[in-house]
Amino acid sequence: MLKHKDHFHGSDLEKIEQIYGIRKEEIVSFSANVNPLGISPLLRTELAEHIDAITSYPDREYTSLRKSMAAYCGCDYENIVVGNGSTELISLFIQIRHPKKALILGPTYSEYEREIMLDGGTTHYYPLKESNDFVLDVDDFISHLDQDTDLLILCNPNNPTSTCICQNDMRKILDNCKIHGIYVMVDETYVEFAPDVSEISSVSLTNDYNNLVILRGTSKFFAAPGLRLGYAITGNHDLLHQINTRKNPWTINSLAVIAGEMMFRDQSYIDATRSLISGERERLYHLFASSERFKPYRPYGNFMLLRILDQSLSASELFDRAIREKMMIRDCSTFPFLDEQYIRFCFMKPEDNDRLAECLLRL
Template sequence: MIKHKDHFHGSDLEKIEKIYGIKKENIISFSANVNPLGISPLLRDGIAKHIDCITTYPDRDYVELRNSIASYCNTELENIIVGNGSTELISLFIQILKPSKALVLGPTYSEYEREIALGGGKTIYYPLREENDFILDPNHFISKLSEDIDMLVICNPNNPTGTAIDNKDMRLILDACKECDIFVMVDETYVEFAENVNKISSVGLTRTYGNIAILRGTSKFFAAPGLRLGYAICSNTDLMQKVNQRKDPWTINSIAVVAGNLMFKDTSYIEETKNLIKNERERLFKIFEESDRFKPYWPQGNFMLLKILEDGLTSQELFDRCIKKGLMIRDCSTFPYLGENYIRFCFMNPADNDKLVTELLA
């Protein structure tokens, strides 16, 4: 097991406030990877009108909500299960599949390893290599698969590298995993920020592959981490039945049901988000690409990984410098395979992004 160091999560503003003496209201969080537009206008207006929903239990099968998700993702209702954030669903799938040995693409989110360990399983990592700009070589990766591996976990686009695996390469991986009887869990938390979602998302592959489950949430793209609404897409009927049997009833509250039915239909908000992220991604990548202090890695999501090129400057020093100006970035030294010369930041509105650029290039 790889040792993960402590770090500040994007939601740890109370800790920041206490340690640095900065009011959390004055902190711009470039660490949380949340849509800078805030919540959907349809959601903001609609929740108040539907507040009486809390006087009744939600539909136990969440049919209306699952229909909204199915329409949004262009998939089938029967292949969707909802949960109390994608975190609950990650836990449920791992609990049921009980992998004794899981392979995870790293560096990445540490919660996968934690859940696997809680079930008594062992995690091994396949490292994305810096010399390849953290882009996966599918043929080399497939050569490392073996029948003693039970589960493969992929974050796509990956956090913190921002790199992604397209459908063509994912098919190769799924075929190889099928031969080795490996189940593939794909976390698509950031896929909706990608410029070409259909090229990267594996939702369409669930129609022909039964050894894959896709997990998504509404925390990042829809700026609603407090809503705790997540969903999974999988065509493996037996597995989905087991997940449903294990899952507690009504883990999604009535307000989250109303919210989901509203936000997934807010096409103007969705399009505005995609345009904002696309424009800022291209603009900021060019700025740092032309800098001699950082190396940026082209991201498919709403955040960018930077390698510090200045001798003697560490990610912790940059974090301290930025937080004292009310700008919270992510010190990436806590991720496996990344040292003290990597930082990550998400794309906020242009004015806030300019403040961060000014501080980083000062």
């Protein structure tokens, strides 16, 4: 078993290859949370026909791309700004708002805290409670909002818990944040995988709240992390102007523009993805819920958090077991408020999911 304390991101397959001697092409990554269907068939067949696009600069305003995004999300294209992945937009937003004290739910994605720290701010966590299955207690949470906090960051559905905040509860949060002068950034990286996107997404709320910005990308749902295409939605046009003024021009290349437009209109691919994830999410949740060795938490994204109930096992041991069988899961012990009893895996194709379930449930 691996003795040193290594933790691997879903993109760290080269490190796995080096340490374990397994070719990265042979590894099924249940850690990256990427759509198992791969890229859009429309994109695969038609992008090459547009190779000549690289001979000219893209439209500086990205109008056609933003209109495609707006049609897909159900919002005004003038409320959208594009970026080189959502990571660039997180960084730009934090640089513009310059928060002194940010509040984040924990456990969650680490990049938020990193960007705030780089900007000189401090981060405070509101812990999601295991006793409540990591579901946010909205009323208690609201009671912790005060004038000292100037930025709230919510990942919805949350990574790694896969729990969510419904739109009605988000309204309560936004109303209270408005009272205290708190800006809210909602990361919706995984919302497109949710059973009912309209019930969870806050896109429509951007019409009512000018203290709200939503982040999305194409890395996970559209299986295109290398495309580096992200976007933000907000009804605050002053903020949009500030972002556009600060960000570098042409951060999205011509092929990424065309690829984005293709992906957002590939409805067959979108429907197939939602159908696959929906079915596997329910199947695997019930499979692990019936086991006495694990406690699954009801997932709303394309991944599930498990608590290991068997005291003879740990997250690092299960990671090691799975990777030796060429499957990569996430040891969650580096997330705030989690420990060696938690693992996370995303839903892949049924045959791969079956193989992972057999590996994890094996005595």
